[in-house]
Amino acid sequence: MGRDRAPRRPARGHRARGGAVSDPANGTQNGVDTEPLLSLRGIGRHFGSGTGTTHALRDITFDVFPGEFVAIIGPSGSGKSTLLNVLGLLDTASEGEYRIAGSSVSSLSQRQRDTLRAHTLGFVFQASHILPGESAAENAALGLRIQGVALPERRAAVRGALERLGILARAQALGKNLSGGERQRVAIARAIATGPRLLLADEPTGALDSENSARIIEHLHTLNAEGVTILVITHDPVVAASATRRLVLTDGRIREEAGVAAAPQQEPPHHAALQARPAHRTTPPDRRPARGRTRSGIARFGDEILEAISTHAGRPGRTMMLLFAFLLGAGGLVGSIGLSQSAAAQVSQRLTSAGLDEVVVSSLGGGIVTDPASSTRIRELEGVVGVGYRAQVSAVNARVSLLPPGTVAEQPGFTGRTMYASAEYLRLVTATTRPASAPAVLEATWSGDVALVGAAAARELGIAEAAPGMRIFVAGTPVEVIGIITSAGRESLLDSSVVLSPALADRVRGEQAELVVRTQPGYPAALAAAIPPIVAPGNPGVVTVQTVADLRALQRGVNADLGTLVGIISIVLLVLACLSAATSMYLTVRARAAEIALRRAVGASRAMIWRMFTLEGATIGAAGGLAGSAAGIAMVLVASGVQQWTPILDPAIIGVGVLVGTLTGIAAAAYPALVAARADPAQAIRE
Numbered sequence: 001m002g003r004d005r006a007p008r009r010p011a012r013g014h015r016a017r018g019g020a021v022s023d024p025a026n027g028t029q030n031g032v033d034t035e036p037l038l039s040l041r042g043i044g045r046h047f048g049s050g051t052g053t054t055h056a057l058r059d060i061t062f063d064v065f066p067g068e069f070v071a072i073i074g075p076s077g078s079g080k081s082t083l084l085n086v087l088g089l090l091d092t093a094s095e096g097e098y099r100i101a102g103s104s105v106s107s108l109s110q111r112q113r114d115t116l117r118a119h120t121l122g123f124v125f126q127a128s129h130i131l132p133g134e135s136a137a138e139n140a141a142l143g144l145r146i147q148g149v150a151l152p153e154r155r156a157a158v159r160g161a162l163e164r165l166g167i168l169a170r171a172q173a174l175g176k177n178l179s180g181g182e183r184q185r186v187a188i189a190r191a192i193a194t195g196p197r198l199l200l201a202d203e204p205t206g207a208l209d210s211e212n213s214a215r216i217i218e219h220l221h222t223l224n225a226e227g228v229t230i231l232v233i234t235h236d237p238v239v240a241a242s243a244t245r246r247l248v249l250t251d252g253r254i255r256e257e258a259g260v261a262a263a264p265q266q267e268p269p270h271h272a273a274l275q276a277r278p279a280h281r282t283t284p285p286d287r288r289p290a291r292g293r294t295r296s297g298i299a300r301f302g303d304e305i306l307e308a309i310s311t312h313a314g315r316p317g318r319t320m321m322l323l324f325a326f327l328l329g330a331g332g333l334v335g336s337i338g339l340s341q342s343a344a345a346q347v348s349q350r351l352t353s354a355g356l357d358e359v360v361v362s363s364l365g366g367g368i369v370t371d372p373a374s375s376t377r378i379r380e381l382e383g384v385v386g387v388g389y390r391a392q393v394s395a396v397n398a399r400v401s402l403l404p405p406g407t408v409a410e411q412p413g414f415t416g417r418t419m420y421a422s423a424e425y426l427r428l429v430t431a432t433t434r435p436a437s438a439p440a441v442l443e444a445t446w447s448g449d450v451a452l453v454g455a456a457a458a459r460e461l462g463i464a465e466a467a468p469g470m471r472i473f474v475a476g477t478p479v480e481v482i483g484i485i486t487s488a489g490r491e492s493l494l495d496s497s498v499v500l501s502p503a504l505a506d507r508v509r510g511e512q513a514e515l516v517v518r519t520q521p522g523y524p525a526a527l528a529a530a531i532p533p534i535v536a537p538g539n540p541g542v543v544t545v546q547t548v549a550d551l552r553a554l555q556r557g558v559n560a561d562l563g564t565l566v567g568i569i570s571i572v573l574l575v576l577a578c579l580s581a582a583t584s585m586y587l588t589v590r591a592r593a594a595e596i597a598l599r600r601a602v603g604a605s606r607a608m609i610w611r612m613f614t615l616e617g618a619t620i621g622a623a624g625g626l627a628g629s630a631a632g633i634a635m636v637l638v639a640s641g642v643q644q645w646t647p648i649l650d651p652a653i654i655g656v657g658v659l660v661g662t663l664t665g666i667a668a669a670a671y672p673a674l675v676a677a678r679a680d681p682a683q684a685i686r687e
């Protein structure tokens with residue numbers, strides 16, 4: 001259907017029903033177009049179902065021929081916008097047949113509909129839907145960008161369109177700085193830059209004063225005179241009067257306004273601008289720009305990335321928030337990887353410094369270890385360099401303070417370690433003291449209750465120097481500080497330790513007593529086997545011997561634990577970053593509904609919209625990842641500096657940060673991009 005025969009293309013004042021088509025072979029008669037550009041037969045559109053059904057359009061039948069200027073008028077709610085959306089392929093009719101240039105739209109794929117919208121149709125909306133952060137020229141180029149038209153052609157077409165609308169001088173002004181009239185002219189420039197055959201305009205003068213309205217009407221007529229078919233929805237009687245044909249919609253039904261054939265010949269009374277309206281042409285010239293050169297896939301992708309970046313630049317507040325979310329995620333990841341690697345290296349370094357020359361002996365209950373005979377027997381074994389003694393004192397037992405307990409209301413608790421150690425132990429771990437003789441004094445039982453204090457412990461306790469009469473209190477007992485450990489040697493914890501003399505052992509209980517046996521290189525394994533029967537001949541099973549080989553297994557365990565911990569922290573941080581970014585992007589999609597609809601209207605496919613938001617996520621994620629890498633590296637450097645570790649920073653970690661940021665950005669954008677791609681443009685354009 002839709003091919004009712006009529007003798008020739010009606011010049012003006014067509015019937016509302018049964019528009020004419022003749023000569024299907026070429027659609028012309030004597031050089032005059034006879035095939036309708038638009039043909040509607042029995043079109044209906046209803047929303048909802050059952051008793052709540054709204055019939056917005058009912059049995060709409062009419063044709064629009066090339067070169068016509070048709071006004072659709074009607075009261076509010078009569079279905080005008082719905083009709084325009086159906087005509088513009090932003091919405092689909094519930095029933096009837098709609099043909100554009102002879103092709104039934106119901107047989108077209110979504111992609112073909114997008115292409116048809118991009119190349120054949122141009123839209124001008126009541127709210128001009130100008131992108132506020134982009135210049136007038138960039139706004140006008142939107143359709144061409146979506147079509148992938150090469151830059152020189154794009155520039156030329158945009159320049160031509162802006163010039164025709166008399167707004168070239170404002171080409172570089174941002175959309176948000178344009179006046180209402182200027183916006184609408186840019187919107188028309190955007191619509192015509194792609195060289196459409198049909199311009200669909202919804203209340204193009206609705207928000208304008210009479211002077212600006214007159215200019216817009218003039219421009220529409222100039223375009224019409226150049227061959228663009230115009231279909232305009234309007235409440236403005238002047239626009240309606242200037243059309244060559246008027247269709248009236250009432251309650252979703254259409255009728256041709258009686259006696260309109262002569263209407264276009266009359267000059268509208270109060271728009272002087274229209275006096276210059278050119279005569280209506282029957283055969284429009286083909287105004288479509290040559291589309292020989294479109295951008296290659298890579299160049300288009302580059303354009304899309306630039307567009308994503310420019311979108312971020314146009315919304316600095318939101319961009320900073322998103323950037324911060326990704327910065328935290330990627331920074332946490334990079335920082336925790338760097339810190340765990342540095343910490344693992346530190347553990348390795350400790351173990352290496354323990355070297356292959358150490359055996360640690362402990363026993364159940366500790367009695368065997370504390371027996372001086374055990375040390376003497378071990379010392380006699382081949383390969384033994386020395387035997388040192390150490391024992392921990394639990395914090396509960398130690399209660400170290402500078403002033404006697406109870407003399408001041410509250411004393412800060414000492415957070416370091418309290419231990420017993422023999423002078424030989426201090427020598428074996430190569431600790432140094434001031435005075436150098438302090439370790440020997442520590443062991444001499446006649447010296448009474450004395451202690452050595454590590455440099456960091458001394459700072460914490462507020463001890464400047466070991467001096468006669470300088471005391472601390474350990475479990476309420478006054479203890480003289482006889483020296484400061486100036487260098488902790490191989491046992492770095494000594495720095496923050498208080499080392500007590502054995503004379504205190506009867507009042508302050510020690511635990512985990514151990515003998516540290518320093519050996520010649522290569523002896524630990526043999527000594528580990530030899531020591532238990534020597535120190536506990538009757539029951540060697542109560543003796544535990546640890547060598548560095550055991551500690552290496554421990555190191556692997558520690559590294560694995562650190563790795564797991566880092567993994568969990570990183571995943572939590574990334575998930576949080578992803579969730580907060582996804583929320584923000586989802587809100588953005590909602591806020592940009594009109595922009596999405598506009599892009600769909602000028603020909604963007606669903607895939608393009610999906611790509612646009614995904615690229616926005618990827619670019620902000622990559623930027624956040626880069627910033628996060630920098631922050632993470634700074635964190636590792638600062639923490640290592642404070643801990644006096646050697647920072648371990650693999651340069652590849654920057655790449656990891658950027659990659660993880662990008663992937664998180666894509667993941668965050670996935671759902672919002674899908675929502676955007678699926679958005680109903682007809683619905684969004686109303687909002």
Ligand SMILES: Nc1ncnc2c1ncn2[C@@H]1O[C@H](COP(=O)(O)OP(=O)(O)OP(=O)(O)O)[C@@H](O)[C@H]1O
Nearest residue numbers: 047054055056075076077078079080081082083683
């Ligand atoms: N998505 C929708 N869901 C439900 N009802 C809808 C939807 N779109 C339009 N309608 C209804 O269809 C009818 C026609 O609406 P439409 O917006 O096309 O009218 P209009 O003539 O353009 O009105 P106005 O001049 O006020 O913009 C109205 O009753 C409207 O509420």
